[in-house]
Amino acid sequence: MSRPPRARESVLDAFEAILVDGGERGATLEATARAAGVSKGGLLYHFGSKEALEAGLLERLDVLVEADIAAIMSAEEGPIAYFLRSSVMQNDPLDRAIIATARLAQNGSPAASAALRDIRRRWAEAIGPHTRGEAALNLVMLVSDGLYFNNALAGGSIPGPVPEGADMDALIELVEGATKR
Amino acid sequence: MSRPPRARESVLDAFEAILVDGGERGATLEATARAAGVSKGGLLYHFGSKEALEAGLLERLDVLVEADIAAIMSAEEGPIAYFLRSSVMQNDPLDRAIIATARLAQNGSPAASAALRDIRRRWAEAIGPHTRGEAALNLVMLVSDGLYFNNALAGGSIPGPVPEGADMDALIELVEGATKR
């Protein structure tokens, strides 16, 4: 668990930012290196290939998810409300990592697709015990997926049609009423 | 409304198929032309640029959505059930066009993003009158978004965590119970 080199993290930050803001097409090694303030050669010292760079992002994602699962299980307002609310925190490090990974997944990366399926499975395992049954769990998971989808399409810039404030409270109340054990 | 040239439609079919199956990265002019059985030059006669090709896809999408809205409004089992059920028909022409458009949107195409927002607005307008209020409409829309998100990630090949058969019936019952006017 030795702290990773600062330059390595900068490269990962830059890669993630380009993926979130502009999509996979623009997330080239050169563009990533430039945004991170290193040269292409410097980037390739830390990540030996494009694939290694993507793997670095998935590793970062995994760590963040681990912490998120713990937060869901111990949330004061209850797991379902916390889970839905945290599905729409547009500049949370976890949300950025998820959206970046979704961009990779939608461009044919099997590793990224597998990572997203795994996250969803872990969330479902954490939420499941607090719902009334399979259909209720499906409902909660799909609302969360929907929130992520809208976030991913908004891209962090355009305000999407995602409910905020009192609208979000009303949505949570409705979902909990239909699903909470 | 003169019927479009057959070659033009083949090119559009091929472009859509590559986007759905492999993502935006692989949907090059050359790959599209090859899959459509024409040369790159032939493709560029019908669509003068990559942008024109994308615009062609969005036009096709618009026509399909128009028909879908009509089907939602006149559905026998009711608009909400029909809407949710049709959110998961993986090989429907409309669903393929939507997923292809989502790939473009997630790779920085403002036109594709705008098209998806417009579709969502039209759906919400059609569904809204049949729900109990704003939160209920949000719930239905987000479940639909979630189903599309999972379809998009599955990419048509891997079976995703989307409910089928009796599970889908149970989900619809639950959503309608919480939202139907």
Next chain:
DNA sequence: GTCTATATACAGATAGAC
């Protein structure tokens, strides 16, 4: 209307200097 050939730009990756 559809083709081949080509111009120009940029992708990922390697070699080797510092």
Next chain:
DNA sequence: GTCTATCTGTATATAGAC
């Protein structure tokens, strides 16, 4: 550890033959 220079492949787009 980080750089520059370069190899090789492939992208979009244009020109012009058929």
